[in-house]
Amino acid sequence: MSDRVHPTLDDPVVASLSEGVGGPMGSRGTRHPWWTPLRVVLALTAVCFALGMVQKNTCYQASWQNGDTRYSHMCYSDLPYLYTGRGFVELNWPYSGDEQVRARYDVMEYPAGISYFAWGSAWVTHWLSGSPDLSPRYGRSVGKLTEEKAIQREMRLFVTVNAIGLAAVTLLAAWFLAGVHRRRPWDAALFALSPMLALTGLVNWDLLAVVTVAGALWAWSRDRPVLTGVLIGVGAAIKLYPLFLLGGVLVICARDRRLMRFATAAVAAAGAWVVTNLPAYLTGREQWDVFWRFNADRGADLGSIWLVIQQVRDGSEAFSFHPVTINQASWVFFGCWCLGVLLLGMFAPRTPRLAQLGFLVVAGFLLVNKVYSPQYVLWLLPLAVLARPRWRDQIVWQAGELFYFAAVWWYLGGFLSPGGGGDVGAYWVAIVVRMVAELYLVAVVVRDVLRPDHDPVRAGEDEPEPEAASPLPEPALSR
Template sequence: MTSRARLLTFGLAAAWLAIGYLNVARGTSHAGAGYRFWSFQHHCYSDVIALHGDRYLGGGRPLPYLEDRIEYPVLLGIALWLPSFAPGGALGHFTVSYAVLALCLFAALLALERLPGARPFWLGATPALVYYAGLNWDLLPIALLCGALLALARDRPGAGGALTALGTSAKLFPGVLAPPALLALAGDGARAPLLRFGAGLAAALLAVNLPFALAAPAGWSWFFRFNAGRGAENSIWDALGVGRGPLLEVLSTGPMLLAVALACAAAWRAARSGGDAGRAVRLGVALALTAWIATNKVWSPQYALYGFLAGALAAAPAGLFLVLCAASVADFHIAFEVRARRWEPWFRDHVFHPDGVVRSLLWLLLAAWIARELWRCARAAPAEAHAEAVSSPSTR
């Protein structure tokens, strides 16, 4: 990454974060019962402010999972709770949370610029950060996932496994790294790195989750029960009328599972043939993330950040970046305008639902491009090895 590209990427990221903070923070003066509808009308909604208003506005601080049922994994529950100790009420809580998320973004960008073949510009330069950096806590698992990938690239599998576990304990998305990473390490033939990755993964998962699972099993497991019971929400399946049931579960998990399987096959093949297994893993993660957000039964607008991360890992073309930036900005405004209009049928059916279909198709277009690169990466090493063998003189 050249110094000019680095300055542009980090400068744009800082600018988008500043604009996003000013846009969203104005909602802290409306925190409480009326916040959601006010923020929908002003297109500045944030789960950080909304959930603070639900839980901490009166000064209480119920312990996550033990006294407070939270629909997120453990690390996000803690990330919601800890800033409640900051002075300044809703504004203080949001400011501290946003500052941590901004640090997570810059940590992710620093990790990306050290990953071979990555293009941090995809994540740092997207104007989607204005809308999504403070909408939820997704920049935290994104930073942990980038850290895990960097640890693996630098032959630190134990740290890679631990960071993968922490990312998965914040949101499930980083978990897509574990299967292809394990296959790449197994295919390499050395047992020690594989064991270190598995040990780091298991130890961190248990250390973070087991205390809560033992102390408050109902509170800890609410995340899983809550999401298992959800139907199609704001997704392509909602737009196409697939509300809930077995068909929805197959449609929403099948593409992601297929992407993970392809990632595993490519990582194994590259490792066994002496190819670039690290790049195969990174492309596999990018493919799984993109397929997941495009076809998941639930769509939240900030999921676009995982798509831009995928584009960064795959170094996808600039044309796709520009199209997806425009689509992500439009998607935010349409998503909250339909709520401000209280789901008026004509706007929902003729604007909101078509937007959901177009959005998914665009992310699937990125997934198709990444899948092609993954296929090329998996096949490159055997082809090069064969060519070298043919061109080398016989030793017999």
């Protein structure tokens, strides 16, 4: 398309970097007939994800059995430990109520969507391993199973199978993001080249929710409220946070006086969530409920400001916030934050974009949540790159995330502990730096909402355009 915004002409950082390869796109520049923006974005995503797999190689070679390496090399992943720790090594259904299974293995403490994917990956792992006889494993302790070379090979294969599946959904997410804004497919390159995508993509299964968020943004840009709701509902069955996108949809529909679109999306989301959870609920209601109890009972954990406050108030273990106190306080803070986003959206000069509202709501949730794991940066990534498609601001934000990523593993490995003992103040600094970097991006997005002429997507538009455009045949053609 001749009206596509080229990044070397739109972004000062990209323009400066392009000087080494000939400078910004000129008036006589021509586009490659095959390397379209979408294909370039997909290729960059594949390379980035592959680098993330290489980064885990040290732990992979040791089957994640070296306790120091997983932290010193920052290659930790939950996947191999959950393969043995949650019974996938014996192909147990995550929601089995069998007494022998529950006596040996803890219940999968994740939402249903992740449990399904993990169980399916375990099935593929066993099939690729030649469908080994499982009966000898039943009489051995879980710890002994982990020490067996054959099981360790399966653990590595399980991670590989998951990596291939997650790579596929990451490419799909990039495809969705490249098609959200009609004239700006290159904005998805911010997602494709994200260092945090490479570093955290295989820590857990969060990318499964990321693709539903990217898909919901794409569906909304195509004026498909039912599909938007379905993707939000499926995403909420994987991780709860995609549900917060409905708040952005509500603001947009309220401003445009089209509340039926919001009702349609909300009903579709509820239906999709119920359908997705139904197999787990029907086969093991008690096991399905573990996720909700686990999160309600969880105390201040890694990455949260609550952990900093708790440790600063008393370096010993004598003081700690009760989980109920944190739950109540965090929900009050989050409720006030959501009210602020609502007022911002309703009184802004122009209707904010869904990515902007979604980013602000999810950021508020993470900032006051009682756990902020390093891979949670992925929750914000697709929203952030479309909410503020500027390389400078993305670099500032992700630099804070990168600093925290290194600090959390070195903290867990004991490498940040002072030689003379005492508190690990360096880890507190990393948490605060991460929050400050995130708040910086929040402030810039708020500024863009209040002053649309600063919004790269809206700058230069003569007339306001509706949030949802008419359906178009190519993903890169819809705003």
